[in-house]
Amino acid sequence: MGDSLITIVAIFLAAILMFVFPLMAMADRSDDVSTLAVQTATTDFVDKVRTTGKLTLDDYDKYVSTISSTGNAFDVDIELQILDENPGVKTTQTEMTKIGENLYYNKYTNQVETELQAKGRISLKEGDRISVTTKNTNQTISQILKNFFYQIAGNETYNIVAQHGGIVTVNGAK
């Protein structure tokens, strides 16, 4: 009786050691590689927009397909901050010793996507800012395995995240 109990425990232990442990380790590695791929794609995408001043539907589609090719589903958040220097001009018109504040007004993902679908591209000028954040929305294998052992509660659990942003250096409206 004691013998068979120990046998079962031994088999169980062996199964965990031989299958689950390497699986978890590889799943973690695969998540790392996915994060790297997504981070690279995000940085390339944002830097391209920064150095050309144009956000094209073509580039956006390529970006989305690159990150989807890692096998996960992603949520992309784009935020554009458009510079408005007119308040500065108006302030200096009235009072020569003052430099007016420049305004930034924001455009978010939905507006950006609608405009891209309608016109094919969005042009930005020097001084505008772009920032892109990508998070995964599905559960990766590593998350599933981890959840088996301990639950992580909450909606905002994500494994793969990439973020990049910067200022646009070139006038794209040409």
Add this chain to the structure above:
Amino acid sequence: MKIQYLAVLFIIIILPIYLVISYYVNAQIKTVNAQELYDSKLVTATYDSVRSFQLNTINNKYSSVSDSKIRDIEAAISSFFNSLGTELGATGYSREDLSTFIPAILYSMYDGYYVYGKYYDEGIPIEYDEQGKVTKSGDYRIGLKPYVYYSCRYKEGSSSDFVVNYTLDNTITVYGKVNGDEVASTGALVKIGDVEVNSTDIQPYSFLTSTGKKEERSYAKHSKYKQIDINPEILSEKLVLIEDLDGDGDQDITVNNYEYIVHNDQKIYVDKKDGDVAKYDLNEYIYYDGNGNQYPGIKCFVNYRNKKQYLTDLETMAFINEMVYEDVGGDGHTHLHSNSACQYYYDAYKFSVWVNDNLGNITQADAKDLEGNTITDFETNTGSEKIFRLSDNKNDPMLESSTFNQQRINVIKKSIKSNLAAEMANFGAKNGYEYRMPELTEEDWDKIVNDMCVTTFMQGMSIGMKYYNNYCVVPNDKNKEVVTLDSIYIIESTNDNIIDSNDEVHYAGCEELVNSTKTMMGYRNIDFERQTVVTSDDNNYYFYPHDNTKSYNCMVNAKNQIELESIITGEKLEYDIDQEMMVKKGSIGYNLRKTYLTALAREKYDLYRTNGYFGVPD
């Protein structure tokens, strides 16, 4: 029991494999992360360098003079290294330390470029003897190398052996032997069939010098380019003056609109009295025309340190007098007119006719190097197309697709590539890393050959599994060096036909302007930037030469413009999403074309040129 042994054995085998894989993947991740980080930081630092150059030149009246330009560039280089040092978290590093990773920085300008890199300076002392005298000198030093022009030598037979200096637009300088004669001449090139100049368009005038000698001059008062009438225009801008107006001993700051023209590379403003241009009384300043009639001088001045410096030389007085008159159907007052646009097309026509007649048979095969061998490694082969045949309908130098433009791009690329490659190889192998010139993308070359740019190269930093090697090109489109097609902004009046501060300014390619019939006026983009005046008591005053607000429809919310070349040709091209190319869709309104072509010609003509041999050879 055996199964536990198997399991433990399995783990003993797998664990090292797993550790090695893990280490390798982590190292790759670190490398790629470091690469991206450095890429971003390089872009930011390069942009900071461009921005500091812009700010320095916009506020500097003498920024086109070469000494001042070199100072501005050195300041921009300092900005770059400071920014890079801050970005890399290495603020303790001096410029020399960071310099080992920056083999070259390229500042490409209007008619040539500067390279910041390593060079051998024979004057640096290395060894001294006992008395302190220098016995050995010569060492490598890092600094700004001499200016290199975008030039190409052409040799046709034995009668023509000359050099052409190209620029970022359609202006060239030709010097050397052409058809047996020595020539040195600068001018803009246009397609000959596009310009119509009649003899009635040239107005002669004359004046007597102080010694009584009669000087005869002439100027263009009308021309026609691509069937658009080019007429003189009235230019005005805001100017800040620091003067003691009310006599109480302290300096008053005033900002007012003044009409101006550019003559002899100076911006000359005029005073106004009762709505008309102010003139001196006859007992103050007068000048005599060629027939001995006397005229009162016009009160004209230049801006010298924000004070009026009046000009009273006879040549300027005579020219300005020709330019001050009342418009037919105008407001009943005399105004100062600028004929720069008419003069640009007239001079370009004369120069283009000379180039077409004398250099019209030159092809790419005539391009030779120093030893006289044919240059064969240009990027685009233009074959047997005549580069300077300006009577050919397909060769319009103002358009990108012409043979002239192709050759211009070839020469610029070849010059920059060969110089940079030599510079990088010269930089020397360090720690087993050899510096090499990377391949620039077509998009980046496009920026360099059409605009002033700053290009930085960063190589040799160890980032995990490899060495970093990348570059960054940032164009500088707000500068005083070059007027490109997109340097012109257009102010559109509201319905009152007068251009003033209440009107909005648009990009030249804005959709709203295409068929607009309202009054429009074009100025350079840098005239809409804020300028600073610092008084002697260290107060800052800010003003805009043109303080129009930017249109929300095209400038603030940067929208697609129409192709600027279509304003020149008159055919509207639009991007078709389905065909994924530009297709013809209508024509451009006469009003916009006239405003744009006049403004473009006027600004190009008024540019300060440091090295120009103006005038058509005889």
